[in-house]
Amino acid sequence: MSARVLDGADVARQLRRSVAADVARLGAAPGLATVLVGDDPASQIYVKNKRKQCVEVGMRDLHRHLSAEASQEEVESLIEDLNADHQVDGILVQLPLPKHLDFRAIIDRISPAKDVDGLTAISAGRLAQGRPGLQPCTPAGVMTLLDHAEVPLSGARAVVVGRSDLVGRPMAQMLLARHATVTICHSRTRELAEVTREADVLIAAAGVPQLLGREHIRPGAAVIDVGIHRRETGLCGDVDFDAVKEIAGIITPVPGGVGPMTIASLLRNTLDAAAATR
Template sequence: MTRRIDGTAVARRIRAEVASEVARLHPDPSTAPGLATILVGDDPASAVYVAAKRKAVREAGMQDLHVSLPAEATQAEVAGVIDRLAQDPVVSGILLQLPLPAGLESGALINRIPPSKDVDGLTTASAGLLARDQPGLRPCTPAGVIELLDSEGVTIEGAKACVVGRSDLVGRPMGQMLLNRDATVTVAHKETRDLISATREADILVVATGVQGLIGREHVKPGATVIDVGIHRTPTGLTGDVRAEELEGFAKCLTPVPGGVGPMTIAMLMVNTLRAAQWAVAVP
């Protein structure tokens, strides 16, 4: 039988551990770590995502420091908010919700976030720390994947790993994290000429393409661990980048959609916010 990796349970445990640590270190709520979320515009999906993150912050006993800006906000206005939050000692972490309205340059704005407060792990400086395998805040979704692999006792060291997708949010940092854990890593993408040859050798296959049902049995090594990062809404419910039904009894482990990688993203955001606060105190 293929074992389903229960991301909901792992995320619940991690969030409870964060809440416990916050309560232990900050009996006075006014000193608790603070996460500043910035929402520009009124995109419905972004509003839902930010609301879920803010709820998790409050449940963890941390300070919910939200800033909402109109869709008409200029580059300079958003930059000014980020600069103000960067200087505020109450703010442990800063999250700029993406995508931004047309006309705003997200890369330039993200790079205004200090690496020490970059809880999404998306700044160029954070990417450099990851590439050098130096301490820093890591992108939440790939960090969550590593937690899931560890929770299942999947051996990363020495394994052949393939990441399908090369986005800055998931694919690129995912490949680097696996490499930093001593896996032999292949990163495949839309220009890969023989995708099956790239994926079929992998002991660990992480799929993050945004292409519904791209990966099936023909792509997977028997006994592999398959992590499906994709999520798509269909008339019959949510599904991923992997044709999961084809892997039953074939793959060793598989993350379900929903309930696999998804819950881990917010859990690791809570971890990053607490870690940022702890590092800020540790800096002389």
């Protein structure tokens, strides 16, 4: 029997509608400052989509664009200006940045109260200690999808494949906070399939196209694919969807799974940041 396919686009639409309703009740529209450094085509598309959806839910688009040659001092100065600007409730620096820039130093300049991407060291520390704070958008979107599908997490065995600061590590922390027993796998993990086959909930965030196949999946498991890769045959994720859907209980497609949830979660974070100061 084929797995139930989670429609992330539909869940994201529901979340955006909820955010738009809350924005209307807030009175003063929240302001989101997206920061783009350079002209990377993929980054331009991502920022364009974020700005478009920001406006659609009634928020103010306060975009800033710097040249690819911008210095570390210029970018950090812009961040400090945005921190001090009362019209700005959320700040998002689009990654990756040009290679000459120290992206960690730039991210950590963002005020934790405006860190709507949840990537500063302070935000990461709050998440690790189970304290309230803004959380990374993609893992937050995954949690929303799991809740929407009514996947039981308390006591479940969860495996996260990938240990990035953007997805893997915070994903594990969020699952731990919901009382799952969590294992993190990575490029040095031995006998990967033996580990992943133990998972009731499997999060694929390794950044390797179709890394996980049928042999990696426990029958009936919930499989969430965070990866997205462009190939000649089209887009694919970290999971071999066609093979895995025949054994998993729940699965997300690529595209149309986790991707739409990331921007929707960004909008929710921006609303939460604004509401905290109103």
